[in-house]
Amino acid sequence: SIVMAVTNPEAPTYLRASMIIVPTDTPGFNLVRNIPVMGHEGSDYFSHGEILLQNCRVPVTNLLGPEGQGFVIAQERLGPGRIHHCMRWLGICKRAFDLMCARANKRIISPDGKTLATRQIIQEWVAECAAEIQAARLMTLQAAWKIEHLGQKEARIDVSLIKFYVANVMQKVIDRALQVHGGLGMTDDTILAFFYRHERAARIYDGADEVHKSVVAKRILSSYEGREVR
Ligand SMILES: Cc1cc2nc3c(=O)[nH]c(=O)nc-3n(C[C@H](O)[C@H](O)[C@H](O)COP(=O)(O)OP(=O)(O)OC[C@H]3O[C@@H](n4cnc5c(N)ncnc54)[C@H](O)[C@@H]3O)c2cc1C
Missing domain, CATH: 1.20.140.10 (Butyryl-CoA Dehydrogenase, subunit A, domain 3)
Known part of the structure; x- marks a missing residue:
């Protein structure tokens, strides 16, 4: 998955977030549920997961693009x-x-x-x-x-x-x-x-x-x- 997270709360508004690749089998990555949409939970591409990250750590090399550029990339x-x-x-x-x-x-x-x-x-x-x-x-x-x-x-x-x-x-x-x-x-x-x-x-x-x-x-x-x- 790609996680968009605030990595520097002190930075100017549009430079606070980064995108990070988080493999779904990383310890601490929890799929809570597929949120039902219009009566259907869906699966794979046709689903909307609620994710809970708990002490989930990945190497810094998993950064997608430069740090602080999450908003710009989006x-x-x-x-x-x-x-x-x-x-x-x-x-x-x-x-x-x-x-x-x-x-x-x-x-x-x-x-x-x-x-x-x-x-x-x-x-x-x-x-x-x-x-x-x-x-x-x-x-x-x-x-x-x-x-x-x-x-x-x-x-x-x-x-x-x-x-x-x-x-x-x-x-x-x-x-x-x-x-x-x-x-x-x-x-x-x-x-x-x-x-x-x-x-x-x-x-x-x-x-x-x-x-x-x-x-x-x-x-x-x-x-x-x-x-x-x-
Ligand atoms: C099926 C689905 C898939 C999605 N996939 C993604 C995704 O892949 N990535 C992602 O980042 N997001 C995704 N979203 C989130 C989506 O972009 C937001 O739901 C959308 O931007 C609206 O924001 P909100 O839900 O907070 O609604 P709110 O901001 O609470 O807005 C509610 C309603 O208020 C009205 N409104 C809001 N702002 C204004 C305004 N300025 N002027 C007049 N009226 C206004 C509109 O009618 C709007 O529908 C998805 C949403 C859905 C439903």
């Missing part, structure tokens, strides 16, 4: 990490969208053989989801291009925009795909219920929606300060 990971989340969420959107369209075409809902796909409200969901997924994909590509060619600082607003926008598009697409599946959508016979549970956290981790919206809005509003607009 921050540097965040920009590309958020783009990576968005790419994964776009994949989930595509999977949910495919399932929704296939189900709408297949599910017969009237004695004369009409399918869900013949209903205008379902068509509206399909069209809206298609538009929003495409917008989300293009915004993500733009943010990725900016971070690659102009650097983290220049891409900051684009990354915040996609972090909340793509997460919300994904939740809408999953929700609609689940709705189209009716009772089947609530079961674990399709992957939609898993996505619905597991991906709710997307609007919270790596910065809650509200924090990213605030970052974006403050930057935009400050660019209008003292600017005459007619």
Whole structure:
């Protein structure tokens, strides 16, 4: 595991923490439990461990990067990490969208053989989801291009925009795909219920929606300060 710990409480705020590699078989490393999330404890990658470190010692060579750079390392990971989340969420959107369209075409809902796909409200969901997924994909590509060619600082607003926008598009697409599946959508016979549970956290981790919206809005509003607009 990678432990982020305050190693120098006297240092300036952003230079207090370090990252340390702690093998999970080190004496004093205790996995208390996997914290249940949305009713599931999960395992391996899909789990969230509560860890108790008691007199747990590792060699100083286990330091990951320089001492005091834990916060900086974590921050540097965040920009590309958020783009990576968005790419994964776009994949989930595509999977949910495919399932929704296939189900709408297949599910017969009237004695004369009409399918869900013949209903205008379902068509509206399909069209809206298609538009929003495409917008989300293009915004993500733009943010990725900016971070690659102009650097983290220049891409900051684009990354915040996609972090909340793509997460919300994904939740809408999953929700609609689940709705189209009716009772089947609530079961674990399709992957939609898993996505619905597991991906709710997307609007919270790596910065809650509200924090990213605030970052974006403050930057935009400050660019209008003292600017005459007619
Ligand atoms: C499934 C999951 C996995 C996670 N994985 C990791 C991980 O790998 N590494 C890691 O470091 N952390 C991880 N986290 C932690 C995550 O980053 C935090 O939960 C998140 O930053 C929110 O912090 P908080 O839980 O303390 O909520 P709080 O800070 O208490 O915020 C609660 C709510 O208040 C609102 N809010 C907060 N701040 C503001 C603000 N400035 N303006 C307006 N509204 C605001 C938001 O709606 C927010 O959801 C994970 C969380 C979850 C749920």
